[in-house]
Amino acid sequence: MAGNDWINGYLEAILDVGSSLRKRNDGKLKIARFEESKEKEDKSFSPTKYFVEEVINSFDESDLHRTWVKVIATRNTRERSNRLENMCWRIWHLARKKKKIAWDDAQRLARRRLEREQGRNDAADDLSELSEGEKEKGDSNPSEPVRDFTRINSEMQIWSDEEKPRRLYIVLISIHGLVRGENMELGRDSDTGGQVKYVVELARALANTKGVYRVDLLTRQISSPDVDSSYGEPIEMLSCPPDGSGSCGAYIVRIPCGPATSNQSFLLFLQSPREQVNGGKPTWPYVIHGHYADAGEVASHLSGALNVPMVLTGHSLGRNKFEQLLKQGRLSREDINATYKIMRRIEAEELGLDASEMVVTSTKQEIEEQWGLYDGFDLKLERKLRVRRRRGVSCLGRNMPRMVVIPPGMDFSYVTKQDSLEGDLKSLIGSDRTQTKRNLPPIWSEVMRFFTNPHKPTILALSRPDPKKNVTTLLKAFGECQRLRELANLTLILGNRDDIEEMSNSSSVVLTTVLKLIDKYDLYGQVAYPKHHKQSEVPDIYRLAAKTKGVFINPALVEPFGLTLIEAAAYGLPVVATKNGGPVDILKALNNGLLVDPHDQKAIADALLKLVADKNLWTECRKNGLKNIHRFSWPEHCRNYLSHVEHCRNRHPTSRLEITPIPEEPMSDSLKDVEDLSLRFSIEGDPKLNGELDAATRQRN
Ligand SMILES: O=c1ccn([C@@H]2O[C@H](COP(=O)(O)OP(=O)(O)O[C@H]3O[C@H](CO)[C@@H](O)[C@H](O)[C@H]3O)[C@@H](O)[C@H]2O)c(=O)[nH]1
Numbered sequence: 009m010a011g012n013d014w015i016n017g018y019l020e021a022i023l024d025v026g027s028s029l030r031k032r033n034d035g036k037l038k039i040a041r042f043e044e045s046k047e048k049e050d051k052s053f054s055p056t057k058y059f060v061e062e063v064i065n066s067f068d069e070s071d072l073h074r075t076w077v078k079v080i081a082t083r084n085t086r087e088r089s090n091r092l093e094n095m096c097w098r099i100w101h102l103a104r105k106k107k108k109i110a111w112d113d114a115q116r117l118a119r120r121r122l123e124r125e126q127g128r129n130d131a132a133d134d135l136s137e138l139s140e141g142e143k144e145k146g147d148s149n150p151s152e153p154v155r156d157f158t159r160i161n162s163e164m165q166i167w168s169d170e171e172k173p174r175r176l177y178i179v180l181i182s183i184h185g186l187v188r189g190e191n192m193e194l195g196r197d198s199d200t201g202g203q204v205k206y207v208v209e210l211a212r213a214l215a216n217t218k219g220v221y222r223v224d225l226l227t228r229q230i231s232s233p234d235v236d237s238s239y240g241e242p243i244e245m246l247s248c249p250p251d252g253s254g255s256c257g258a259y260i261v262r263i264p265c266g267p268a269t270s271n272q273s274f275l276l277f278l279q280s281p282r283e284q285v286n287g288g289k290p291t292w293p294y295v296i297h298g299h300y301a302d303a304g305e306v307a308s309h310l311s312g313a314l315n316v317p318m319v320l321t322g323h324s325l326g327r328n329k330f331e332q333l334l335k336q337g338r339l340s341r342e343d344i345n346a347t348y349k350i351m352r353r354i355e356a357e358e359l360g361l362d363a364s365e366m367v368v369t370s371t372k373q374e375i376e377e378q379w380g381l382y383d384g385f386d387l388k389l390e391r392k393l394r395v396r397r398r399r400g401v402s403c404l405g406r407n408m409p410r411m412v413v414i415p416p417g418m419d420f421s422y423v424t425k426q427d428s429l430e431g432d433l434k435s436l437i438g439s440d441r442t443q444t445k446r447n448l449p450p451i452w453s454e455v456m457r458f459f460t461n462p463h464k465p466t467i468l469a470l471s472r473p474d475p476k477k478n479v480t481t482l483l484k485a486f487g488e489c490q491r492l493r494e495l496a497n498l499t500l501i502l503g504n505r506d507d508i509e510e511m512s513n514s515s516s517v518v519l520t521t522v523l524k525l526i527d528k529y530d531l532y533g534q535v536a537y538p539k540h541h542k543q544s545e546v547p548d549i550y551r552l553a554a555k556t557k558g559v560f561i562n563p564a565l566v567e568p569f570g571l572t573l574i575e576a577a578a579y580g581l582p583v584v585a586t587k588n589g590g591p592v593d594i595l596k597a598l599n600n601g602l603l604v605d606p607h608d609q610k611a612i613a614d615a616l617l618k619l620v621a622d623k624n625l626w627t628e629c630r631k632n633g634l635k636n637i638h639r640f641s642w643p644e645h646c647r648n649y650l651s652h653v654e655h656c657r658n659r660h661p662t663s664r665l666e667i668t669p670i671p672e673e674p675m676s677d678s679l680k681d682v683e684d685l686s687l688r689f690s691i692e693g694d695p696k697l698n699g700e701l702d703a704a705t706r707q708r709n
């Protein structure tokens with residue numbers, strides 16, 4: 009039986025290896041393990057023994073044993089041989105099948121292990137990519153704004169002009185400060201500064217973006233003899249571009265709020281669907297965007313009442329300010345809270361954070377070192393959720409606002425070609441000190457009249473007269489550095505003032521301290537501190553400092569972003585800036601200056617000296633700033649903004665809300681046009697719309 013030879017070897021192996029049969033508890037004989045074989049295992053590998061062990065050890069086949077008993081009982085040799093062959097084949101087949109199953113399991117396990125490993129690697133890549141994506145990339149093609157700060161999710165659609173015609177209605181809310189579109193009074197008080205400029209320029213830029221039909225910037229109506237009547241106008245159309253030629257669909261809407269901001273007033277305004285888009289059908293805001301703690305709290309109420317996604321921008325954060333003021337050591341915790349109501353502000357910021365789908369920050373640093381201080385935000389969880397969303401894994405039950413870095417832009421319409429560094433200045437400071445009657449900016453004379461030697465480079469500081477801006481430390485650094493005083497003058501533009509006594513307490517303290525320090529260090533003839541300047545003169549102030557080969561400095565204790573730094577760069581002025589806050593990322597992008605510890609007076613003086621004295625460094629920084637400033641572009645900002653807002657969890661009012669109108673008071677004429685905005689008080693929520701809608705659907709209703 010040549011065909012059966014292998015069987016003999018196989019059977020011999022079964023017999024040779026030996027086996028002890030053990031009575032199974034269920035009465036069946038179970039082929040036991042080959043303990044002996046373990047002990048006697050010879051060093052050389054025997055495939056037969058291995059196979060036999062595999063077959064016998066690896067499965068318990070009772071009926072196989074019954075067959076075996078029958079086979080050995082078979083007398084007919086031929087019959088027995090056939091049965092033996094069949095049995096061996098069955099054993100062999102079973103063993104192979106078993107091994108195949110084990111192999112498949114092993115393969116499946118290996119594949120799952122590989123997938124999990126891949127998933128972990130992807131997640132790690134995503135996380136590292138996230139941190140990479142937010143890191144400054146190398147210089148790119150100067151003609152193309154670089155998305156340094158803003159990381160667009162690879163799957164996320166970039167907002168493009170090719171979008172099907174959309175007619176989005178966006179609501180921005182910025183409550184405090186004096187808000188108007190032209191000739192802003194920035195620096196007039198602690199609440200009228202960069203944020204006012206930011207929201208007005210954002211409203212214009214969004215309205216100028218294809219697909220956006222209307223932008224309403226909601227703020228408080230302020231009617232008071234102390235301020236210009238323009239702040240009492242119920243509605244102001246924003247000219248686009250700012251030279252007043254035509255409208256782009258951006259409006260400032262001033263809501264009568266009484267002494268305190270009432271959510272109700274804003275709610276009533278927003279709950280009348282806007283009839284400007286989609287052929288007169290009421291349209292809900294696509295998004296409600298709150299700016300700063302106060303508007304963040306109001307927006308959170310409106311977002312909840314209207315079921316419209318909310319976006320938040322901090323501009324400046326209470327926890328961060330609190331930390332820096334404590335570090336400065338001049339005020340106790342109680343004094344800080346009494347002065348700034350800082351705990352109430354932080355509460356509002358936490359509420360806004362909790363209600364937001366997305367937080368727009370100006371820098372990566374703002375996420376990690378400013379929002380990272382808040383209960384309502386956890387950096388690691390936000391990143392994990394972002395990775396999960398990207399991998400299509402459900403995030404239900406886990407809410408954390410998405411943080412997106414989209415730095416503000418700049419209105420470049422005032423930036424002319426690079427001014428030559430010669431020319432005007434010579435005529436301005438001729439030997440007889442009389443200004444030649446050329447069309448030189450009047451503000452130049454206003455500044456230069458303070459200086460004994462106007463030929464020296466001027467160090468420029470421009471900010472609201474707010475303690476946080478740390479101007480007093482700058483003055484001490486300048487006053488105590490003889491070398492710096494010999495080399496340079498100092499210009500302080502600290503808002504507009506008539507009478508220091510009539511200013512807010514914090515502004516009054518800052519300005520009084522400035523005057524005392526000028527006197528203490530006898531800086532007369534070396535420091536300029538003009539009382540007034542117009543908004544339109546700010547570019548010329550930067551230009552003047554650049555013409556003198558001066559330096560811009562922002563020594564703030566903490567600067568969430570620092571619009572003045574990008575403005576200075578746009579006018580060719582190298583900068584020295586606080587290392588606390590947004591300037592870290594700004595200088596990374598612009599590569600146009602030096603960072604300092606705002607608490608270190610000597611470091612401030614040394615940095616200023618370095619830039620004023622080293623003309624090569626000064627020229628290099630000027631050149632870099634001019635080359636890289638394009639990265640701060642409002643059109644780019646808006647494309648990124650809309651791309652991210654598109655992915656906010658979209659919701660839609662699903663209930664009919666009857667709002668009882670406030671009893672009508674006789675409306676002044678000026679309010680008539682507000683009425684034209686269809687201030688109706690009932691909303692037609694479509695009850696059948698119970699689910700969440702995607703952005704496109706939402707816009708159709
Ligand atoms: O006398 C002055 C003082 C300021 N400004 C302008 O006001 C703005 C000031 O903005 P910024 O330097 O950014 O400071 P803040 O007023 O404190 O602005 C807050 O809001 C800004 C926008 O989010 C952030 O960049 C800041 O970090 C944040 O503190 C700039 O455009 C200045 O040109 C004037 O025109 N005249």
Ligand SMILES: O=P(O)(O)OC[C@H]1O[C@](O)(CO)[C@@H](O)[C@@H]1O
Pocket residue numbers: 184185198199200201202203204205300323324325326329474476
């Ligand atoms: O953190 P602070 O001191 O309130 O600074 C932020 C202030 O600056 C501004 O952004 C200037 O516009 C105000 O809106 C805001 O009150």
